[in-house]
Amino acid sequence: MSPARVPVPEPPARTARQLREATSSALRRRRADDLNPLRRGLRLERVPDPCSFVLFGATGDLAHRKVMPAIYQLWRTNLLPAEFSLVAVARRPYTDEAFVAEVRASVEAHSRVQPIDEDAWAELAKRITYQQLDFGGDAGFDRLSKRLDELDAERGTAGNRLFYLATQPSQVTEIVHQLGRVGLDHELRGAGWRRVVVEKPFGRDYESARRLNHELAKVFRESQVYRIDHYLGKETVRNLLVFRFGNGIFEPVWNRSYVDHVQITVAESLGVESRGAFYEETGASRDILQNHLLQLMTLVAMEPPSSFHADALRDQKLQVLRAITTPDIEHVRHDVVRGQYGSGWVEGVAAAGYREEPEVDPESETETYVAGRFTIDDWRWSGVPFYLRAGKRLPKRATEIAIQFKEVPLPLFRDSNGDPAPNVLAMRIQPDEGIMLRFAAKVPGLGLDVRTVNMDFDYGTSFAVDSPDAYETLILDALLGDASLFTRADEVEAAWSVVTPIIEGWATMLAPRFPNYAAGTFGPEAADELMQRDGRRWRRI
Numbered sequence: 001m002s003p004a005r006v007p008v009p010e011p012p013a014r015t016a017r018q019l020r021e022a023t024s025s026a027l028r029r030r031r032a033d034d035l036n037p038l039r040r041g042l043r044l045e046r047v048p049d050p051c052s053f054v055l056f057g058a059t060g061d062l063a064h065r066k067v068m069p070a071i072y073q074l075w076r077t078n079l080l081p082a083e084f085s086l087v088a089v090a091r092r093p094y095t096d097e098a099f100v101a102e103v104r105a106s107v108e109a110h111s112r113v114q115p116i117d118e119d120a121w122a123e124l125a126k127r128i129t130y131q132q133l134d135f136g137g138d139a140g141f142d143r144l145s146k147r148l149d150e151l152d153a154e155r156g157t158a159g160n161r162l163f164y165l166a167t168q169p170s171q172v173t174e175i176v177h178q179l180g181r182v183g184l185d186h187e188l189r190g191a192g193w194r195r196v197v198v199e200k201p202f203g204r205d206y207e208s209a210r211r212l213n214h215e216l217a218k219v220f221r222e223s224q225v226y227r228i229d230h231y232l233g234k235e236t237v238r239n240l241l242v243f244r245f246g247n248g249i250f251e252p253v254w255n256r257s258y259v260d261h262v263q264i265t266v267a268e269s270l271g272v273e274s275r276g277a278f279y280e281e282t283g284a285s286r287d288i289l290q291n292h293l294l295q296l297m298t299l300v301a302m303e304p305p306s307s308f309h310a311d312a313l314r315d316q317k318l319q320v321l322r323a324i325t326t327p328d329i330e331h332v333r334h335d336v337v338r339g340q341y342g343s344g345w346v347e348g349v350a351a352a353g354y355r356e357e358p359e360v361d362p363e364s365e366t367e368t369y370v371a372g373r374f375t376i377d378d379w380r381w382s383g384v385p386f387y388l389r390a391g392k393r394l395p396k397r398a399t400e401i402a403i404q405f406k407e408v409p410l411p412l413f414r415d416s417n418g419d420p421a422p423n424v425l426a427m428r429i430q431p432d433e434g435i436m437l438r439f440a441a442k443v444p445g446l447g448l449d450v451r452t453v454n455m456d457f458d459y460g461t462s463f464a465v466d467s468p469d470a471y472e473t474l475i476l477d478a479l480l481g482d483a484s485l486f487t488r489a490d491e492v493e494a495a496w497s498v499v500t501p502i503i504e505g506w507a508t509m510l511a512p513r514f515p516n517y518a519a520g521t522f523g524p525e526a527a528d529e530l531m532q533r534d535g536r537r538w539r540r541i
Contacts, residue, residue: 048479050083051160057167059090064106070471133260159192180219233470276359288390321494332505342515351519399429
């Protein structure tokens with residue numbers, strides 16, 4: 001007779017905190033140090049070390065629209081450690097409760113996943129504290145240093161701190177100086193890591209960027225500095241690296257022997273909105289050309305890196321920037337176009353001209369559009385023009401990289417119905433992320449009718465997953481210590497060495513008769529003429 005079975009009690013249900021800690025512990029074991037060295041730099045799903053996230057400018061627009069929703073999403077998906085604390089720092093007076101309530105409203109308005117996960121939000125809200133602080137005063141930073149030490153003891157954040165500067169560029173140096181004064185930059189053995197994230201614009205020209213790098217270097221080592229360009233965190237931009245270096249069929253034709261030219265477009269349908277004062281000081285050249293456009297250009301043109309380690313990637317991008325022909329005054333006059341939008345219609349809605357926007361000079365000569373022809377003096381790309389353009393109040397919002405290949409050497413089908421267009425490989429960065437390849441094909445039938453057709457890959461259809469926001473990717477990488485998608489000091493200066501001669505050249509020339517393109521059009525006629533002189537034309541986006 002079998003012995004009676006003794007009932008085994010069910011294990012107690014684990015709390016949300018216990019589940020999060022178990023998940024964090026399991027994922028944290030998958031460290032980059034345990035991976036094959038050739039794979040280091042490719043971020044896997046792993047959780048950062050316990051840490052404090054110190055957000056300067058926490059009451060500002062960027063913090064509420066981008067940074068806080070990204071932090072919430074990372075917490076909701078268990079990609080932040082249980083031992084996490086967010087210290088919000090700004091000049092306005094707030095209680096912890098009032099600030100958390102304001103952040104909740106921002107997350108509800110701007111989070112990419114709705115509705116809010118109440119359990120996840122409740123856990124995150126417990127970890128948010130607010131500290132009023134005058135960026136130029138010593139006392140506030142003394143209190144901040146003491147508070148961070150207290151959080152290490154209370155919440156187990158282990159001395160690891162990331163300082164995120166979502167502030168005006170003019171405030172960066174004084175904040176960094178104060179962090180250094182109270183020793184918050186120090187990475188002593190056993191005291192944890194310290195990192196600082198700096199938002200663009202990084203300088204106004206070459207000299208100001210060098211000065212800013214110099215000021216940062218007085219306090220932080222270069223390995224501690226993360227200069228953020230949110231375009232590099234976009235899923236399709238990151239996929240460009242996989243597309244190029246993970247497929248053997250494209251790299252053999254990715255050069256001057258097969259490529260006719262490259263077009264990179266960053267089009268925005270919005271105007272300057274409420275940022276008129278900011279844009280008057282910036283313009284399209286500083287806002288888009290110096291960072292977004294040139295960064296996309298480097299990813300298209302770079303040589304294969306030896307690994308996906310941060311410095312291996314950034315070394316290759318730097319070589320591209322240094323090989324771009326430095327614009328002289330003749331290049332600026334003939335191969336660079338600037339524009340400013342006037343009134344018009346965008347997506348069926350009347351739009352005011354730039355000079356009619358709030359906080360904009362009625363006689364402003366600030367450019368809201370820039371286009372240029374650039375060349376790279378190296379063996380791979382010599383003689384291949386790169387056409388870059390960016391503008392506000394264009395017909396639609398779209399970012400695209402298009403590689404147009406050379407025509408076939410002998411047009412065998414010129415007598416057929418239809419002349420096939422050259423092959424094009426287009427990578428759509430936003431909003432409809434995907435990749436399109438255009439080629440010639442025969443139309444079914446008895447005759448020889450050749451048409452151009454498209455082979456289209458769409459991210460949303462193919463993967464049916466919700467891509468993370470760029471800020472989620474970049475914040476997580478900064479917490480993990482992966483600098484692959486952040487720009488290095490010499491990289492920033494090299495980009496400014498391309499753009500500064502353009503800005504200085506414009507200063508010696510009469511500005512065009514602004515406005516020179518209507519809102520809802522694809523820029524000034526001079527931009528079309530720039531392409532037509534070379535026997536080419538802009539792609540219809």
